[in-house]
Amino acid sequence: MSLAKPLPAARRRQRGRAAPYLFVLPALLLFAAFKLYPIGWSFLLSLHRTVAGTDTFVGLDNYARLLDDPLLWTALRNTLVVLAVQVPLMLALATGLAVALDSSLLKGRSVFRLGFFLPMVTGLVAYGIVFSVLLNKDYGLVNWLLGRAGADPVPWLTDGMWARISLGLALTWHYTGYNAVILLARLQTVPRELYDAAAVDGAGALAAFRHVTLPGLRPALLLTTVLSTIGTLQLFDEPTVLTGGGPDNATLTLGMYLYRHAFTYFDFGYASAVAYALTLLIGLLGLLQFRLLGDKP
16 A cells, blocks of 8 residues: 655645646637637738739738728718617617616516517527518508508618618617616616615705716616627628618628628628728727726716
8 A cells, every 4th residue: 555645835836826827728729719810810811912812912002992992981981870879879778778677666577677688689680580571661560550550651671761760770679678687787786875865865866867876877888888889880780681781882881891892702801901990990989988988986
């Protein structure tokens, strides 16, 4: 019978220090393989142009080409319109919804919370197809209901302005409940004593909302604003299924434009340049939002 010889103290400490690195090593390797490598490779691609299957180094020409591409500016304008109109509307609705779902006056709150969150678990393509059927000008349910009320049919998906409104409606339906759940989780951490103190000071419901609820929701509002901004700037699935970017590029987004150049025209160099420009835009808007909302008490 032999007894295992105990390790020296110095060697045990050395193993203890190495253990955390061994645990995180698989995650680091996966991150490097599936995140860092594509990022670096796409940057190299953005410096090349593919002609007849041959990559030619062109330096910053693809980035200079962005400035003179009118269709890119159309896609950028469409994306920013959605960002400026739909995101504030959605967050305002989500805030009101979170306050309502947190109210003790509402009976069956769990059922309502589940109901408003359910759209989020619906597949992007699936709900896009449903909306395209509902908003069809000729046989859609919405126009049928409008016709029963005596109104003329609305070209939801075939007119530029109405196509943008349809896209905003679809996005608002899908993401409002998700943002409301995030805001509700934060709202439930606001101390009730603050509302009691506001009531003692004579504050009404609106004053309590302004001076207690909104300051308490600030971190969650910042999070949902940043996430919604990133998601909107990467918008692809909904406009692709609903309108295909039409009519006349009225709903063409930056994400769709990037995809077209990569996988329709196989111009991966220019698509990579669009991707890096989009990343820069997301970074700048994120910094601006943190600057405006993040440092205030």
